[in-house]
Amino acid sequence: MIRIAAGFVLFLFVWILADIYIPVRSDIRNFEPKQVGQLEAGMWRSYYERRPLRLIGQLTDLIRSQYRAPYWRSWQLGYRAGKAAFVFKDGKNQQDYAKALPYIQRFYEGINDLSETPFPAGKVAALELKWWMIRREKNGFRPGDWETILKQESSAIFNVPAERFQEHAQLRVRAMMYRDYRGKDITESDWKYIEELLEQSWTALHKVVNTPSPVN
Structure with missing residues (x-):
């Protein structure tokens, strides 16, 4: 029994290391937009209802199903994104909000590692935090x-x-503004409407990134 247990632990250890460190790349333009919209609506709800574990699980599902991340790497990246969200949520000022940036950057670095086409993870992380900050401050x-x-x-x-x-941007902002408008009075039908807007938003983005740019 001891040998079996030791063998299992060794197998698990090797599996985790392989999952995290062996290079895996895919075309991140190839995703299911409606599924992304549904998952994002669920993640917004988990964030506002302060359910970090559920949020991390939803993020993990998104990363594994849409970015085709290996199992353990999806949990690693899901944790980074979930941690960033709740570090930011608990912030009171811009100095506090900035503490979320390292987690956001490490998340996008991980997504960049999965992407066939590289992108500037640091720039994307900074824009993501800026979006969060102006959403919080509004004024x-x-x-x-x-x-x-x-x-x-x-x-x-x-x-x-x-x-x-x-x-894509207009629909996503409309969804967020509607969420703000409903506030604590938000209902199941409201969340369904938000989900529909996000599905439309990601469908618009999917069309753009999978359509060749017009030639002048």
Whole structure:
């Protein structure tokens, strides 16, 4: 029994190391937009209802199903993203919010490692945190400002001109604004509406990144 247990532990250890460190790459443009929209709506709900474990599980599902990450690596990246979200959520000022940046950056570095086409993970992480911060502060910012950041972030990840992500950004911002509008009165039907907006948003992005850029 001791030998069997030791063998199992060794196998598990090797599996985890292989899962995390053996290079695996895929085309991150190849995803199911409706599934991403559904998962994102669920993640938003977990965040607002302060359910970190459920959020990490949803992130892990997203990373494994859409980015085709190995099992243990998906949990590693899911933890980084979930940790970033709740470090930020507990923040009170910009200095506190900045503490989430290392986790966001390590998350995007991990996604970059999975991508056939590299992207500037540091730049993307900074834009992601900026999006979170202006969403939190709101004062002095307009929906157009939020859309601009989302377009810039998508452009950096997929190397496509930012203006082509206008529909994606508008729909995603509309979903977030509706979530803010409903506040504590939000209902199941409200979450369903948010999910539909996010499905449309990711469908628009999927179309952009899988359609060749027009030639002038």
